[in-house]
Amino acid sequence: MQTGAGEKLIANNKKAYHEYFIEEKYEAGIALYGTEVKSIRLGQCSIKEAYIQLKDGEALILGMNVSPYEKGNIFNRDPLRVRKLLLHKNEIRKLAQQVKVDGYTVVPLRVYLTKGLVKLEIGLAKGKKIYDKRESIARKDARRDAERNYKMRLR
Numbered sequence: 001m002q003t004g005a006g007e008k009l010i011a012n013n014k015k016a017y018h019e020y021f022i023e024e025k026y027e028a029g030i031a032l033y034g035t036e037v038k039s040i041r042l043g044q045c046s047i048k049e050a051y052i053q054l055k056d057g058e059a060l061i062l063g064m065n066v067s068p069y070e071k072g073n074i075f076n077r078d079p080l081r082v083r084k085l086l087l088h089k090n091e092i093r094k095l096a097q098q099v100k101v102d103g104y105t106v107v108p109l110r111v112y113l114t115k116g117l118v119k120l121e122i123g124l125a126k127g128k129k130i131y132d133k134r135e136s137i138a139r140k141d142a143r144r145d146a147e148r149n150y151k152m153r154l155r
Contacts, residue, residue, distance in 0.1 A: 020125035
């Protein structure tokens, strides 16, 4: 699936948009090995259960599942290993400060390829309450109904 200018979407975390209000978005690289990159290019990546941890001035992604490359033999790594995110030091510092003070969290939003590089979009997020989730579901349903009615009138 193609997204923006020269981007190919690999994995999307729709659950994050349902569970959180996304305040800011950042683009981060991921420290990967060769067979992991090949596997991601084939679309064998999942970030549904993944989360981001900020520790000792580093950003780490835990729970990101990159399936072993089928032709990788001994060079394959653990699919669920902890991977380092490549962000600027001031971005990590800013995120860590927000997470400590304001009750925010950092969540992975999507994995994509751009210019041959694997990138991860992360978001500074604040958790939604149950009534916020209900409100967003109602808004989606209303929009879907309006689109359906519009299509019916066109016919």
